[in-house]
Amino acid sequence: MTSPVVLVSNRGPVSFTEVDGELVGRRGGGGLVSGLAPLVAGTDTTWIAAALTPGDRLAASEGVIDAADMRVRTLDIDPTTLRLAYDVVCNSTLWFLHHGLHDLSRRPLFDRSWAEAWEAYRDYNQQFADVVAAEAPEGATVLVQDYHLALLGPRVREHRPDLTTVHFSHTPFAPPHLMRVLPTDAATELLEGMAGHTTCGFHSPRWADDYRASCREMLGHDVPTFVSPLAPDPDDLRAVAESDACATAFDRAADELGDRQVIVRVDRIELSKNLLRGFRAFDRLLHDRPDLREQVVFRSLGYPSRDGLPEYLAYRQEVEALADVVNRRWATDGWTPIE
């Protein structure tokens, strides 16, 4: 018999809306949910996540809900705590740090408001830990997702030593010279939090190595890790590829493109995606290869992301301005940019 599973993440697999006094759950998006939901649907796994919408907050008071073929438990965290933990610590600090995106001579700033945000992050992790400790079946394996919940393991195991806790990072991990950018107290607490899980998983050996190197340097000991890839569900992809909608879109694209070649990219408008260099590379391609002009269509589908953060607003402006420059330079008669 395998042990029961509890999955924990900031964003859950289902988004709830109140319709005529009834809570309706719909499967949400994002890479983590796309990758994990097909593995969880139809099983006894309980998925615990933060309430992100008003409907999610209503759902929180009802405990575990069956929705979209999953067992979902949402967690109503005070909006200020959630904002400080999610926007300031997770998105503006840890995401940037793990991806090496900070302009380090200027950012991050560890001022009084950051210290307050770090307290919120600890509180957010504690609230998750309390719910996991209350909900997890005896002997369960708790699968903790991503840097939002780095402190969960030791907080859960303090009250529930029967549980196995596995942390998995869907991002790179900061090597020692970047971990040292954090205030020493926070860096140590973060690494001790990760190391307080039974084991920690990463998508690539390099990222596991960087995490282990940071632990060796800042905690003084080695830690267990494992490496596992995660991809979209092939059956999901196949169903989309074989759908009528896909065939229609394909025919329309074929009509429009004729015998021209096409480059497609799909990204969140996000600093780690290298959109600026991608557009410059296309610009250079057309400069260096006159034979390809009017013969290649570059379609970039970028969707805005984390628009509440100034870094993302600035980046989006730069991306749009550069796309405009490339369009003006190479677009020919009869061509219109896609909005």
Added chain:
Amino acid sequence: MTSPVVLVSNRGPVSFTEVDGELVGRRGGGGLVSGLAPLVAGTDTTWIAAALTPGDRLAASEGVIDAADMRVRTLDIDPTTLRLAYDVVCNSTLWFLHHGLHDLSRRPLFDRSWAEAWEAYRDYNQQFADVVAAEAPEGATVLVQDYHLALLGPRVREHRPDLTTVHFSHTPFAPPHLMRVLPTDAATELLEGMAGHTTCGFHSPRWADDYRASCREMLGHDVPTFVSPLAPDPDDLRAVAESDACATAFDRAADELGDRQVIVRVDRIELSKNLLRGFRAFDRLLHDRPDLREQVVFRSLGYPSRDGLPEYLAYRQEVEALADVVNRRWATDGWTPIE
């Protein structure tokens, strides 16, 4: 008998000026020269460096010159080659890379003009290699200084296998995840150039480790390194400390400061010096510790550096604006900021 020594660096120990048709050499500044010149003065060491002033260019045609108790050979490199190699590759790319200072979602850009600058950097290294090969005594040890001359070793040894070449970095070294930011060809050539020396030295074990890790990952083999500190000459420091000028300045400062405490920092206005965080830290100190207000004087002596580079102009503006904010917030009657 020890082997003769040839020292090679971009900036030499002596700056030449033409006075009444005669070349006059004066000892120059900078950390590298302050650290090494006292070790070299009065020995048979030949110091080979780029000509940076009109006087240096005149000196270049005269071969080895005895000046300021040293044997100096300047190298007249075409100004465009020097500018591309020094400003674009050394200062804007390698310095930023080795210090982790790039805002990586935007910089560096590897466009056509960068490729041209990289060619200039190779040419600059080749010209140094030719002069070293021509000037170095049989069996000499060639001490190559810093990232400006990373490609020297193999180019020298191709014609002079009798020479021992030692490369020394007075900076950090980019770990693998930063070396991968460079175009692969350039990164490989740079590491092969370093590894083509008999050995490579660094100031700290961490920087030697980062260099070795980059070589293992990109060249596929381990390389020899050594670690050695370098400090200002204690006799030089002692002479300054015991001088009348120092005593006078100390008395004047004591009069001005009275029984207040003083914090002094001396920096080039340079992105790696963390000036912005330093000023913010002082601002926070006075905020958190009312007892220290009017009791502490913070004197920051920052001198402009690399003003030809836009990154430095921008940083200098930010530093000056922040100093102004801190001064306005805390300065009290009778106090004037120091220009």
